[in-house]
Structure formats: structure tokens, C-alpha cells
Amino acid sequence: MTDANADRTADTLSRPFSVRGLTSRNRIAMAPMTRQFSPAGVPGQDVADYYTRRAAGGVGLIITEGTYIDHSSAGTSDRVPRFHGEDALAGWADVADSVHRAGGAIIPQLWHVGVTRAEGAPPVADAEPVGPSGVSLTGEPKGRAMTQKDLDDVIAAFADAAAAAERLGFDGVELHGAHGYLIDQFLWSGSNRRTDAYGGDLVARTRFAAEIVAACRAAVSDAFPLFFRMSQWKQDAYEAKLAQTPEELDSLLTPLAEAGVDVFHASTRRYWLPEFEGSDLNLAGWVKKISGRPTMTVGSVGLDGDFFGAFQGNSSGVTGIEQLLERIENDEFDMVAVGRALIADPEWAAKTLRGDTGNITPFSAEMLKTLR
Numbered sequence: 001m002t003d004a005n006a007d008r009t010a011d012t013l014s015r016p017f018s019v020r021g022l023t024s025r026n027r028i029a030m031a032p033m034t035r036q037f038s039p040a041g042v043p044g045q046d047v048a049d050y051y052t053r054r055a056a057g058g059v060g061l062i063i064t065e066g067t068y069i070d071h072s073s074a075g076t077s078d079r080v081p082r083f084h085g086e087d088a089l090a091g092w093a094d095v096a097d098s099v100h101r102a103g104g105a106i107i108p109q110l111w112h113v114g115v116t117r118a119e120g121a122p123p124v125a126d127a128e129p130v131g132p133s134g135v136s137l138t139g140e141p142k143g144r145a146m147t148q149k150d151l152d153d154v155i156a157a158f159a160d161a162a163a164a165a166e167r168l169g170f171d172g173v174e175l176h177g178a179h180g181y182l183i184d185q186f187l188w189s190g191s192n193r194r195t196d197a198y199g200g201d202l203v204a205r206t207r208f209a210a211e212i213v214a215a216c217r218a219a220v221s222d223a224f225p226l227f228f229r230m231s232q233w234k235q236d237a238y239e240a241k242l243a244q245t246p247e248e249l250d251s252l253l254t255p256l257a258e259a260g261v262d263v264f265h266a267s268t269r270r271y272w273l274p275e276f277e278g279s280d281l282n283l284a285g286w287v288k289k290i291s292g293r294p295t296m297t298v299g300s301v302g303l304d305g306d307f308f309g310a311f312q313g314n315s316s317g318v319t320g321i322e323q324l325l326e327r328i329e330n331d332e333f334d335m336v337a338v339g340r341a342l343i344a345d346p347e348w349a350a351k352t353l354r355g356d357t358g359n360i361t362p363f364s365a366e367m368l369k370t371l372r
């Protein structure tokens, strides 16, 4: 990267971002990534060190891997960390403290997997998978339809987790409303066949998510921000679209924004793809424009070997950093989440900010096998 390009990168990405009481010292977030290195659901010192390395390596905001709320059907692995129980919460307090000492802000991603839970899976082997209608994302019978008591319990469990996060010293929480897990199963017509107030049109299908957001808002202080991760795509259905048009996206976002979402994290697999015809805006861009809330983009940032080469004009430029900077400078979105590139190189953020991009370690799938 030339000096001028390095300066532009630093100028654009180094600006702090604040929402309620949270300040990220720059625009780079670590995307939430399940790693399954927490035996019996307890994050240990190795997990604290893993996140701390990324904070010390320049990441402004760490979003933790999905962590299960306190509901017997919330999870599907006993190596995914819980966000309840004294042992797990003590582990999380250490994680938050350690990341703060390295200069990073940190929020946990709160997760319930819904009907994607495998039958008989840990952590609670005899807990049945539950979801809006007892069907999978594609409408096949799976698990059991949630009763009003189930809904109330899950809403309360999300709120308890948000309150615990604030008590433990985290800077906010992210609700996992994406990728076909429980909250998204309610949003998605393929899995939500309910005929009560939680099913029907898109606005009705947001009711469960909005009630979770409102309950979390009521459980935390004014200083504590709520992030909401949403996606069009689902596990095993990359082409799925919750909203076919900006108007439909508005129906989905407005109840969530009104319920108290502070930041929308718009999950896409390639951040540069336009979301709807007739505009270059990506999903985070549309969500910001429609909701008026700050947004975070994500998807293959820094994965293409030519990402930084785009400045030299030796790449198609489509996935290059120049386009990312331009979009931030145009206020299309506020933050950028980086996933696999940060697994590969804990110092990705610092190297990018100082223009030392020739020394970035590229990602390979092998790297997922260890918690480096």
C-alpha cells in the first residue's frame, strides 16, 4: 500500500464509534464466531487469551461467539459457552476484563438455536428442539411448537442474559437474530406457520423479536446498547430473502427499532453485493437508510488475497479495501465486522490501520482446528 493509501485507510477506519455508553476506538469489529473451545460450556483462560490477542491486535469491538441463554433447548453443543451459571459467567467476566485491559470494547452474542438443535444433543440431552411451529426452515417436521410459556421463558432468559452482561462489565449485547436460528425462525415464513399474534405477515412475525428487544432494554441501563444481528440468508438456504423489497425490509426493521435496537448488524456473505435492484447499497446500507440506526457490515472483508492490491489497480477492485473505505466515507454503514481474516491474523486490524498489509497472514480452514 502506498503512504497516501495507508493514510486514507487509517483516517477512515481509525475514527471512534460511540453508541450509548459504548465507545469502540475504531471502526473494526471482530465478527461473532462459534469456536467450540469451552468444555462444559465454560470459557477458560485460552478463550480469554484468544479474544485479548485480537483486542491487543487493534480490534475496536469484539463480538463474542454465540453464547447460549438459560433455556434447556437453547443449545446444541456442550463446547459452546453458556451465558448462565456461576462457572460460565465467572469465565466471561475474566474475558471482558482481559479484553478491556487490552483497549477493546466487548459484547457477547446471545443465542438460542431453536429447531436447529440436534435431537438428544448436549447440553440438556432430553430437551426437545423448539421453534415457532415445530418445523424446520424448509417446513419439515422438527421439534415442537412453542407454547406461550415457552415464549415467555425465552424472552425472560434473553433479558436475564442482557442484565448479566451489564453486571459482568460487558459494553453491550448482540442478539442473534440471523442465519435461521430461533429469532430468525420466527421472522421467516418457511418456519413460522403460527396463526396466533406471533405469526402471519412480516410485522406479526417480528413480534417475538421485538418483545425480546423490549425485555432486554427494560433489563439494562440507558448506557447499555443493544445490537441486533439479522440476515436475509439462512443456514442451508443462502438464497433466502426475508425481505424482497425495501418496503418489506421497513416492515421488519421498524418494530425492532421502536422496541429499542441501537445498532443493526446486517450479516451478508459478501459485503460489496447490492441488496436490491437499482442501487449499489448493500444490506447494511439499506438497513441504515430505512431504520435511521447505525449499522455494521460484514462478509469476506480481507479474504481475497488482492484485497489491499485494489489500491494499485491490480485487482478487479470489487472486493478491495478502496470500495470499503468509500462506502464508510459515504456513511453507508458505520462499522465493519471481520471474521475469518481475524482468525488467521490476530493483528489484522493493527496491520491494516498502519498500512503493513504485506505482512498479513491469510486464512485457511485448517486454522479453525485450534484456538490461536
Ligand SMILES: Cc1cc2nc3c(=O)[nH]c(=O)nc-3n(C[C@H](O)[C@H](O)[C@H](O)COP(=O)(O)O)c2cc1C
Pocket: 031, 032, 033, 034, 035, 065, 066, 109, 176, 178, 179, 229, 267, 268, 269, 298, 299, 300, 301, 303, 337, 338, 339, 340, 341, 368
Ligand atoms: C467458524 C465460524 C463460526 C461462526 N459462528 C457464528 C456465530 O456464532 N454467530 C454468528 O452470528 N455468525 C457466525 N459466523 C458468521 C461470521 O460472524 C461472519 O458473518 C462470516 O464468517 C462472514 O464474515 P467473514 O467473511 O469476515 O468471515 C461464523 C463464521 C465462522 C467462519
